Amino acid sequence: MMIMYGLSGCSSVQPWEKQNLAKPEMTFEGDRLDTGYTEHIYSSKEASSGGAGVGGGGCGCN
Amino acid sequence: MEYVPIKSSNRKSRVVGALFASAAMLLPSAKNAMADAAPEQGIVSMKYLNYHDSQKGDTDLTAGMSKDRMTVNALSFMGMVPIAGKWSVAATFIEDSVTGASPAYHGSGFPANTSSGASGDLRHAGDLNVTRYFSRGTLTLGTSYSQESDYKSLGCSLNGTLSTESKNTTFSLGAAYNNDTIDLSRPNVVDSKKSDTPGKKRVVSGLFGVTQVMSQNDIMQMTVTLTDGDGYYSDPYKNPDVRPGKRRMFTFMSRWNHHFDGPNGTARLSYRYYTDTFGIKAHTFDAEYVQLLPKGWEITPSLRYYSQGAADFYVPVGDAEFADPTHFTPPPAGAKHYSEDQRLSAFGAFSYGIKVSKDLGRSWLADVKYEHCEQRYNWGINGKGDPGIPTFNMSAIQVGLSRKF
Numbered sequence: 450m451m452i453m454y455g456l457s458g459c460s461s462v463q464p465w466e467k468q469n470l471a472k473p474e475m476t477f478e479g480d481r482l483d484t485g486y487t488e489h490i491y492s493s494k495e496a497s498s499g500g501a502g503v504g505g506g507g508c509g510c511n
Numbered sequence: 512m513e514y515v516p517i518k519s520s521n522r523k524s525r526v527v528g529a530l531f532a533s534a535a536m537l538l539p540s541a542k543n544a545m546a547d548a549a550p551e552q553g554i555v556s557m558k559y560l561n562y563h564d565s566q567k568g569d570t571d572l573t574a575g576m577s578k579d580r581m582t583v584n585a586l587s588f589m590g591m592v593p594i595a596g597k598w599s600v601a602a603t604f605i606e607d608s609v610t611g612a613s614p615a616y617h618g619s620g621f622p623a624n625t626s627s628g629a630s631g632d633l634r635h636a637g638d639l640n641v642t643r644y645f646s647r648g649t650l651t652l653g654t655s656y657s658q659e660s661d662y663k664s665l666g667c668s669l670n671g672t673l674s675t676e677s678k679n680t681t682f683s684l685g686a687a688y689n690n691d692t693i694d695l696s697r698p699n700v701v702d703s704k705k706s707d708t709p710g711k712k713r714v715v716s717g718l719f720g721v722t723q724v725m726s727q728n729d730i731m732q733m734t735v736t737l738t739d740g741d742g743y744y745s746d747p748y749k750n751p752d753v754r755p756g757k758r759r760m761f762t763f764m765s766r767w768n769h770h771f772d773g774p775n776g777t778a779r780l781s782y783r784y785y786t787d788t789f790g791i792k793a794h795t796f797d798a799e800y801v802q803l804l805p806k807g808w809e810i811t812p813s814l815r816y817y818s819q820g821a822a823d824f825y826v827p828v829g830d831a832e833f834a835d836p837t838h839f840t841p842p843p844a845g846a847k848h849y850s851e852d853q854r855l856s857a858f859g860a861f862s863y864g865i866k867v868s869k870d871l872g873r874s875w876l877a878d879v880k881y882e883h884c885e886q887r888y889n890w891g892i893n894g895k896g897d898p899g900i901p902t903f904n905m906s907a908i909q910v911g912l913s914r915k916f
Contacts, residue, residue: 497785500764504668
């Protein structure tokens with residue numbers, strides 16, 4: 450986290466230079482239903498889970 | 512929610528000039544990359560999932576243990592509506608049905624009939640999120656529920672983001688609370704765990720993250736999540752299985768997206784480290800590459816490697832169980848906690864997948880995705896696995912359709 454905070458001072462990308470950053474495939478959230486299914490599958494078959502966000506219901510599968 | 516596409520231009524921007532057009536085009540998009548701007552369009556989508564898993568006895572020690580296990584069919588819906596340029600409301604709903612069975616201990620002890628896992632035959636789940644957009648941040652209030660024949664979960668969450676003036680750095684803060692109820696009176700519950708008093712579990716989570724624009728083609732995110740759980744963690748359908756009543760979890764995740772100008776593709780990489788008070792340590796590496804193709808096609812191959820160590824109280828297959836799998840390995844004498852659930856053993860897993868989507872025009876988008884994963888006891892890097900656990904395979908197909916409005 451400290452590294453990220455330090456690097457924040459090095460980035461000087463201007464708004465008109467963010468065309469590629471604006472593309473949908475450059476976001477971290479992606480297809481919400483796809484992500485939901487995938488995370489549910491892996492969290493029910495592995496001991497670890499989470500990391501990308503908080504919230505959402507639990508289930509009896511893990 | 513980030514599936515909302517960015518308008519490539521608007522008429523006002525064309526009138527004013529190229530530079531302003533670029534800025535006007537980019538500002539909402541850039542904000543969307545940081546999840547700060549109110550979406551310009553709503554979206555409704557649906558997705559169908561077919562999932563199947565099985566175990567394969569492909570070693571001398573697991574010979575004869577091959578078996579189909581569980582099948583899941585699920586249908587989910589998502590809708591997101593922007594309101595007044597400053598709000599959005601998003602909701603999801605899912606129904607999934609489970610058939611098949613999972614082992615009561617290690618790779619053995621399957622019940623004589625239907626599902627024995629903690630998940631019931633039919634599950635309904637949903638969530639509702641309301642987001643307020645500010646000039647440099649967002650605030651999202653969420654609520655969720657999940658219900659199946661033997662399990663109910665209710666939750667709420669609050670997430671916020673705050674960007675610097677340049678919007679090259681975004682800080683995230685989130686908190687969530689879940690209250691779960693487990694029905695212990697079901698017929699398939701292990702006799703020693705049967706009770707008319709339901710099991711209860713409360714889980715509190717907190718997240719802090721930083722998203723940073725590194726260059727015109729690079730964006731990075733790091734998050735730390737702390738979770739504290741208190742209550743019923745044992746599996747009522749597995750025997751022997753008695754787990755601690757508390758579980759504290761720490762997760763660190765870093766993600767990096769890089770856009771390649773030449774081929775117009777994007778690499779998405781992530782790493783996650785997980786550890787908890789059960790003694791589990793795990794590493795997850797994800798890599799996918801999004802390639803735009805002519806005529807609205809998009810293809811995304813993906814790879815994943817996962818490794819976990821065993822829980823402190825995991826009991827591996829013993830000599831007597833190797834000789835006779837119809838009897839589980841007795842837990843160590845005097846042990847307060849123990850489990851023979853293979854999901855708490857040490858193993859490694861490789862996954863591969865492919866997703867293809869097509870812009871159908873008139874704001875319609877279709878997609879199909881296939882993913883396969885194989886777990887083996889000797890593929891992990893977190894300590895020695897249990898050779899008595901058979902190879903585990905799972906595969907899933909998703910088919911989706913969405914429309915923006």
